[in-house]
Amino acid sequence: GQSLEQPSEVTAVEGAIVQINCTYQTSGFYGLSWYQQHDGGAPTFLSYNALDGLEETGRFSSFLSRSDSYGYLLLQELQMKDSASYFCAVRDPGGFKTIFGAGTRLFVKA
C-alpha cells in the first residue's frame, strides 16, 4: 500500500521561508506531487518531482530524495495569500489513483 506523512500544521510570518516535509512509503514510485488548497476551494497542482533534486517555480520549490523516500515543499517570501493546506501526493503505480497525504495547514502571520 501507499502512505504519506506530513506535519498537520505549520505557522510562519510574512516574508519568511517555510519548508513542509513529506515522507512516503510506497510499493512503487513514479514521483511526488504537491497541491495547494485554500479553504472552500479545490486542490490545485503546484509541482511534481520524478527525479532527485530541487525543482523551482517562482517562490515555490520542491525537493525529492528517492533514496530517503522524502520530499519537501519550500515556500519563500511568504505572503498572507499562501495561508492554505498543502498536500503531498503520489500516483499509485499499480493503478489509476493518486493518493494524498493528510495535508499540512500553513498559517501565515503578519
Place this chain on the structure above:
Amino acid sequence: EPEVTQTPSHQVTQMGQEVILRCVPISNHLYFYWYRQILGQKVEFLVSFYNNEISEKSEIFDDQFSVERPDGSNFTLKIRSTKLEDSAMYFCASSTGTPNEKLFFGSGTQLSVL
C-alpha cells in the same frame, strides 16, 4: 486555462434520497476521477474512469455509488440512497493520464445529507 466544471456547487438532500453530481472534465483529457473530502480531512479517492469504464475504485465506492459518462462531455456520480456519512465535498478531476499526471480538479459539490 481549461477547467473542470461541476454542478451543483451545493446539494442538500434527505437521507435515503438519490443524488446525481455532475462534472464536465477538460475536453482532451482521458482519465476522470471522483474524490471526496470530509471537512478538514484528506482528499480521498473514490473512483477512476477510463475508456468508458471504471478502471479502479476504492472501498468507499460501494454498491450505492455509480458513475456514468452519458455523452461525450459529462461525467456523473450517482449516490443511490444517501446516508448521513456521505456528507462531504465531492471533487471531480481529470487528467491526461501520464505518470507525472497533473490532476485538474473542479470546484466541488458540497453535499449535505440531513
